[in-house]
Amino acid sequence: MSGTTDATRISATAPRKKRGWLAAMWRSRNGRALIITTIILAVIVLLIAGAPLFTSFDPSRADPLNRLLPPSQEHLLGTDRLGRDVFTRVFYGGQPSLIVGLLVAVITTVIGGIIGLLAAFTRFDNAIMRVMDGFMAFPAIILALGLIAALGSSLTNVVVALSIVYVPRVARVMRGAALIPKAAVYTEAARGLGASLPRIIFRHALPNCVAPAIVQATFIVAHAIQIEATLSFLGVGMPPSIASWGNILQESRQVLRQAPWIGVSAGLAVMFTVLTLNVLGDALRDYLDPKLRGAGDR
């Protein structure tokens, strides 16, 4: 008789289960961390994208009469050397950073993914990976600086340079992820049944790469934002006319003594955004595949 009671219990709970994959996610610890971090990131993105909605100042309009004002009711974070409202600039400043981060993550995932799969499935594996190793022998900032020195500084070139820096890292992760299903028995079976190489790649290898790719892409957004800020701080990233976090920090350096609030607030903005992305990357990794723990740093 226990069979029927079990059956009724299942039918009673079934509709509730159907209602919420979100609720199910919330019940696991990894899932809850993921939901909370996603919400925090969404708030950050909304604040940055919606900057015009809650500040009435123009981020680049100079006001020579109100230079270097300390934080006040009107200027929540004071003003900078040209009298521009720092609060407004810090929020607008996130826009180029987010754009660069997202573009680099998308570009590197696509190109790195293709290269990684090519390495895993063709006989050029060794050649491809040696070239990738060569690129990875440079610290990210040095390669980015060298490329920017050659290409010139602009938003496009920052994206190009950072993509070149991170493609090899993505390719390595994707190759590793694709090699696991490649060696699996079910792939061998598929090949035995006459499946073509593209079919094996798309049906068997690619699905296994999705989770690591998402985790890696999240970390790359974080890294790219940090490196972009560093490049702009060094004066070779975004053109100075763009109110980016790196540019604000670069300008804050000369007035660090008189107006510390500029550097403090812009730096906190970078740190908080990068921190959220890093925590999100960890949460995604723990949620999607606990076995990946420890991978994807750096």
Place this chain on the structure above:
Amino acid sequence: MFRYLTNHIISMLPTLAVVAVVGFMLVHLTPGDPAVFAAGPEASPAVVEQIRERMGLNRPLHVQFLAWVRNIIVEGNLGVSIQTGEPVSAILASRAEPTIALALASFVVALVIGVPLGFLGAVQRGRLGDRLIMAVATFGVSVPRFWLGLMLMLLFAVTWRWLPVGGYRPFSDGIFDALRHLVLPALALGLAEAALIARMTRTAMLEVMNEDYVRTARSKGLVEQRVLVKHALRTALIPILTVAGLSLANLLGGSVAIEVVFNYPGIGRGLMTAITRRDYPVVQAVVLLVGVIYMVVNLLIDLAYAGVDPRVRYN
């Protein structure tokens, strides 16, 4: 051992070739003509042509590349600075000492803070201490280093005036003064690396703590402290060694922004000066040098591995 070493070096060659090509191509990616930059804005076409001839820019690309590589390997000649006319190797040599001092100091910061924190995290696994340490480590990875430098400077040098705002003093002029100048940049550069090493140490320790011989050590009645330090940490040190080595390579090459913040006369700030003045031979040499250092450090790590861990076979 000798065969292991030669095999290793041979397997490095393709990567080294890629490093060289990347370093070489950086200049040739430039939209403008390097000869025009070298000659300056007011030079006549004849002068530009002369410089092009002298720099060998009118030869085919692969010939130029081979000549460049040959010059470096055979004569140790990295080229001549366009701006000052000095040999690039002399410029690098004069800036090497501050950068090496800073990298080593940051390395000490990273190890002294990172390894114990990671160790504690692993021992405390899942408890409050562990969570706190890992949270701090995630913070550490997320702080932009140059900003941490600015903030440290703002507090300790500008507001409280305990330490100098920047610059470098050689150790030969007095150890105390040299250290005072090193503290802030080394902290700014080393703390993020400490966070990475802490994470790595924790992971390595957790892996080792599940091994059979650790259980054996416990079951034969060893004191927990001895088990953790003598048996677990000792083995965990091997992967930590790898990360630490790469960290050192990163510190040698990644100090550009910190050197700029603290007005520190190292290779990184030299690179920035070269970039703003479009002094390509210098940029090229620094990029190549950093890449080669990274590869050499990698080789040394692998050799150390073979020395420390008997499980690593020599072929």
